[in-house]
Amino acid sequence: MAQRLYLQEVGSTKYKLTALLDQRRTLPRTWSGHTDYDDFSEGYYASDPSKESFTEWVISPEEEPLRTQSLQVHYKRLSPGGSNTGHGHQNEAAFYIISGNGYEIHDGKRYDWQAGDFCFVHSDSVHRHFNADPDEPAVALVMKAKSTWMAMGLYQQGGIEPWTSKVEGYGPREDWSQLWTPGSNEMSKVVRSPELEYQLTADGFVKTICSPRTPDVRSWGLDLDMLRIPPGSKTALHWHMADEYLYVLQGTGRSRQWDVAMELDDKYYAHVAEEPVVADFTTDNHIYVPPNTQHVFENTGDEDVVLISAQNRLFKHMGYDKTVVLEAAPEYQGD
CATH class of the missing domain: 2.60.120.10 (Jelly Rolls)
Incomplete structure (x- = not known):
């Protein structure tokens, strides 16, 4: 039986890991689903x-x-x-x-x-x-x-297998959940997205499924949003450190992504690519945005584009909780 790989090693003969990031950036930014x-x-x-x-x-x-x-x-x-x-x-x-x-x-x-x-x-x-x-x-x-x-x-994981006999050196059954954050059991486990309204934000029309702004939803590791882009429109051009996966639930469009290079001098400086990586997408496609990338999604069809966006929330706990809006969605008139 082939081994399943849960975590891939990150190693290098050099302290600087630019080559690893460059390799990841050569991979397709959009690809077809099923x-x-x-x-x-x-x-x-x-x-x-x-x-x-x-x-x-x-x-x-x-x-x-x-x-x-x-x-x-x-x-x-x-x-x-x-x-x-x-x-x-x-x-x-x-x-x-x-x-x-x-x-x-x-x-x-x-x-x-x-x-x-x-x-x-x-x-x-x-x-x-x-x-x-x-x-x-x-x-x-x-x-x-x-x-x-x-x-x-x-x-610690596995198939269902109750502890049917005493294992030497271990005591009786205790409640595992006493280690959980207080109130976890009262949080919601199902979010019915059709019952939520899109909110107009600087990013465009967004339904927030789970994030630090939804403390009643039982998810600590993921931030999930649904994005709606009207025909002829686009999301904000924005920039965040976390990488991002998006599923195209509906519509046809284009992804534009500007990679960011690093300069190490007296501190970290960013240099943004002059030309974006451009890729088209359609229904049931997948989109990937590498870490530290400026990006925008455009609707090139005649129906709404609907995207499901996922990010690992750990980035926010590591000090990268800012999304920089470089150009707001066309419909947004606020600051």
Whole structure:
């Protein structure tokens, strides 16, 4: 059985790692997704005997050359009336339900979902996914910052396997959740995006799914937004240190990205590329923005573009919580 790679080594014979970043910047910024989910052929994970749960990776540490370990993304499909066998891992995961309806069992509690919902698997959750439709498959896009947990040594995970006999040297069962942030169990696990209104911001029309501004949503590792770009319009041209993954839920457009070079003198200085990396996208495509990149997304079609944006929230806790708006979205008239 092939080894699954959870965290890729970062090494160099030189202290300066510019060559690694340059290599990542040569990779495509947009690429096509799937249009026929029935073509999935890989099991959700090798030990799942149900044969009703399938996955196809979009971004993972197993990419060669490596694009990012900040985020991991994959499609997931449940066969009609099917489920996986259930498992647990310490990292969070966010599911956007592309199609279908079903429910989760997380730590013995049921959470129903349908197309358009975001469903969150919390840290240290024993969870299982069920497709409630006996005739149609359910498809989701799964986004997570798993490598961050792995880098910190939080890799206690596995299939459901109750402790049925005493292991020498260990005591009786205790409540694991006493280590969690107080109030975690009262936070929301499902966000119904169709019930949210787009807010006009400097970035354009945005639905905030989870971020530090949504303390009632049980997600600590991801920031998720939905962006709507009207025909002929664009998002803000902005700049942040975190890299970013975007899924094209609807529409046709263009990504423009200006890479930033580093100068080390008396302090760090940025030099912005004179010409952008330009790439077109359409429905069910994927977009990647490398760290420390100025970028804008444009609508080149005749219907709204809708994007799902994911960033690893750890950047904000490391002192990079500023997004610099260089040019606001055309509809925005504020400061």
